[in-house]
Amino acid sequence: MTPAKRVRKSPEERRADVYGAARAIALESGLSAVTQRAVAERAGVAPGLVTHYAGRMELLVAEIFHDIAQEELETVRSSVDAVDGDDVERVIALLHGLIRDYRRDVALVWLDGWSLSRRNEELAATLVDQARAWEDFVAGVFERGDASGAFRAPDPLALARFVIGATDGLSAQATVWAGHEEETVRYVTRTVAGLLGIPSSALARAAY
Amino acid sequence: MTPAKRVRKSPEERRADVYGAARAIALESGLSAVTQRAVAERAGVAPGLVTHYAGRMELLVAEIFHDIAQEELETVRSSVDAVDGDDVERVIALLHGLIRDYRRDVALVWLDGWSLSRRNEELAATLVDQARAWEDFVAGVFERGDASGAFRAPDPLALARFVIGATDGLSAQATVWAGHEEETVRYVTRTVAGLLGIPSSALARAAY
DNA sequence: TCGCGTATTGATCGGTTGATCAATAGTCTG
DNA sequence: CAGACTATTGATCAACCGATCAATACGCGA
Numbered sequence: 376m377t378p379a380k381r382v383r384k385s386p387e388e389r390r391a392d393v394y395g396a397a398r399a400i401a402l403e404s405g406l407s408a409v410t411q412r413a414v415a416e417r418a419g420v421a422p423g424l425v426t427h428y429a430g431r432m433e434l435l436v437a438e439i440f441h442d443i444a445q446e447e448l449e450t451v452r453s454s455v456d457a458v459d460g461d462d463v464e465r466v467i468a469l470l471h472g473l474i475r476d477y478r479r480d481v482a483l484v485w486l487d488g489w490s491l492s493r494r495n496e497e498l499a500a501t502l503v504d505q506a507r508a509w510e511d512f513v514a515g516v517f518e519r520g521d522a523s524g525a526f527r528a529p530d531p532l533a534l535a536r537f538v539i540g541a542t543d544g545l546s547a548q549a550t551v552w553a554g555h556e557e558e559t560v561r562y563v564t565r566t567v568a569g570l571l572g573i574p575s576s577a578l579a580r581a582a583y
Numbered sequence: 584m585t586p587a588k589r590v591r592k593s594p595e596e597r598r599a600d601v602y603g604a605a606r607a608i609a610l611e612s613g614l615s616a617v618t619q620r621a622v623a624e625r626a627g628v629a630p631g632l633v634t635h636y637a638g639r640m641e642l643l644v645a646e647i648f649h650d651i652a653q654e655e656l657e658t659v660r661s662s663v664d665a666v667d668g669d670d671v672e673r674v675i676a677l678l679h680g681l682i683r684d685y686r687r688d689v690a691l692v693w694l695d696g697w698s699l700s701r702r703n704e705e706l707a708a709t710l711v712d713q714a715r716a717w718e719d720f721v722a723g724v725f726e727r728g729d730a731s732g733a734f735r736a737p738d739p740l741a742l743a744r745f746v747i748g749a750t751d752g753l754s755a756q757a758t759v760w761a762g763h764e765e766e767t768v769r770y771v772t773r774t775v776a777g778l779l780g781i782p783s784s785a786l787a788r789a790a791y
Numbered sequence: 792t793c794g795c796g797t798a799t800t801g802a803t804c805g806g807t808t809g810a811t812c813a814a815t816a817g818t819c820t821g
Numbered sequence: 822c823a824g825a826c827t828a829t830t831g832a833t834c835a836a837c838c839g840a841t842c843a844a845t846a847c848g849c850g851a
Contacts, residue, residue, distance in 0.1 A: 383817045383828055405701055411809060421830045423811075432809060483701075489755050490698035493613055493691070506756055533770040536756065537749060544752030547697050548714060548744065562741045570774060591798055591847045619839060629800045631841075640839060 390428050392418045397429075397439045402480040406487035406498075409436050437497035440488050444505040447481050452512055462520035463577045469516050470567060473542045474560045482546035510535050517571070526571035538567055598636050600626045605637075605647045610688040614695035614706075617644050645705035648696050652713040655689050660720055670728035671785045677724050678775060681750045682768045690754035718743050725779070734779035746775055 384392070396418035397409050411432055415422040429435035451472035458465045492499035514535035521528040528534055545559060568575075592600070604626035605617050619640055623630040637643035659680035666673045700707035721743035729736040736742055753767060776783075 379830080381815085381817060381829060386828075389828080405698070407698070410807085412807090422809090423831070424829060426810060427829080486694065487698050489694050490613070490615070490691075494615075530770065533766065536753065536767060537771060537774060540752030540756055541745060541749035542752065543755060544748030544750065545744065547751060548748055559741065559744060562738065563745060566745060566778060570777070586800075586845085589799060589845085589847060591849095594798075597798080618837085620837085630839090631801070632799060634840060635799080 386428075389420075389424070393420065393425055393428050394435075394439065394442070397435055398442060401436075401439050401443060401484055401487075405483055406436055406440060406491055409439060433495045434497055436491070436495060437501045440484065440498060441501045441505065443481060443484050444488075444501075445508075447478070448505070448508060448512060455516060462516075462523050462525035463573055465516055466520060466526070466568070466571065466573070467564070469513065470538075470564050473513075473538070474545070474563055477542070477546055479546070479549060482543070482549065485543065486547055506539075509539055513539055520571070526573050528571055534570065594636075597628075597632070601628065601633055601636050602643075602647065602650070605643055606650060609644075609647050609651060609692055609695075613691055614644055614648060614699055617647060641703045642705055644699070644703060645709045648692065648706060649709045649713065651689060651692050652696075652709075653716075655686070656713070656716060656720060659684075663724060670724075670731050670733035671781055673724055674728060674734070674775070674779065674781070675772070677721065678746075678772050681721075681746070682753070682771055685750070685754050687754065687757055690751070690757065693751065694755055714747075717747055721747055728779070734781050736779055742778065 393414060397414045400409050400413055400417060409432070411422050411425050414435070415425045418425070425435070426432065429438075451469065454472050455465050455468045458468045488498060488502050492502050510532065514531040517528040517531035517534055520526045521531060541563065545563065565575075568577075601622060605622045608617050608621055608625060617640070619630050619633050622643070623633045626633070633643070634640065637646075659677065662680050662684075663673050663676045666676045696706060696710050700710050718740065722739040725736040725739035725742055728734045729739060749771065753771065773783075776785075
């Protein structure tokens with residue numbers, strides 16, 4: 376056994392390596408696959424270095440979840456903010472982000488998160504934070520449209536919870552109705568549009 | 584160490600003990616807590632006896648999940664069948680069963696199931712079966728109401744998937760909107776009623 | 792009451808996990 | 822170029838996991 380050649384990097388760079396590896400594993404194989412040894416191997420590093428940078432593995436898992444959830448929120452947020460049309464089109468963009476562009480890997484990470492949070496306090500706290508952030512964001516889109524008179528949303532927060540819950544649940548079931556994604560996406564979009572009182576003509580205009 | 588006194592039971596009875604213990608653990612602490620030793624201790628039995636009756640632990644987990652999911656389906660089904668009113672009242676009863684009477688422990692078992700199914704083939708198959716059974720049941724309720732003219736449900740299966748997905752997702756978020764259960768339940772009920780074209784007068788009649 | 796069939800035990804194995812830390816070796820500084 | 826600082830290693834620990842099976846002893850039928 377010849378000892379592996381060492382490469383010495385700056386703490387920041389190495390930390391980025393480790394977190395990047397953990398993130399990739401989470402997206403590929405789920406949060407529960409983010410183990411010390413798996414991360415170490417993927418990062419091309421000794422197991423001890425992972426906990427050296429992460430502290431406890433539970434913290435690493437929670438932080439990775441935060442990063443993944445946060446990034447997806449930002450992605451959808453910016454795609455909604457990029458809309459220069461009216462508030463109806465913003466809602467369409469939001470629903471696209473929530474469903475059509477739905478990333479199965481991210482959905483599974485959320486699923487693992489809910490399941491794992493029972494045994495990981497930090498993860499549980501992070502999960503609640505992220506869920507709240509999503510609620511605020513989605514409710515904000517509804518609220519704005521209601522204020523501008525583009526559609527009706529008397530209870531934006533309740534509707535936000537409903538829409539988020541529905542899309543979360545539906546993506547969990549993705550394994551079941553594999554092959555019916557397009558159909559389901561269209562159905563959800565039309566349903567939410569109906570709830571907001573958005574006429575079908577506006578939907579058609581937005582390529583639906 | 585004095586050896587524990589043995590009690591000899593019929594295989595059927597002992598099997599029931601073991602499965603009962605596994606079921607209780609699953610409802611209390613989640614599917615991932617259903618381990619050989621935990622089940623053995625709870626059943627007051629040696630670890631070896633658990634696998635002796637269950638075969639592999641993965642099979643036991645899958646069977647336990649099946650039993651829990653199946654029983655809840657039957658509970659909701661019979662509460663809907665017990666309605667002697669019209670089809671609108673059947674839908675109300677269905678939604679009550681899906682949401683208001685929602686059992687958090689069962690919801691968490693479903694959550695664990697989705698998460699664990701990635702590493703447990705039998706569980707994955709059982710999960711798909713149960714999800715289909717729920718879809719069929721809920722779609723059947725909508726279909727019947729549509730046929731009788733009590734409400735409109737042009738695409739019962741798609742609506743069933745939507746409603747189930749929404750309630751699943753919402754129950755996953757239960758920790759987040761703790762304290763807002765009643766509000767959310769009412770909102771979902773009114774929303775689904777709206778989708779079916781059920782007038783608010785009919786809802787009011789059913790105590791909503 | 793005895794004996795036999797079998798239900799039951801519990802120690803054991805190989806595997807996984809997270810955490811720890813003395814030893815090692817890069818690399819920057821003086 | 823020498824030395825010190827510190828990033829990195831990897832073996833090691835205890836705790837868990839599922840699976841196995843020879844040994845044991847319970848309790849029914851004769």
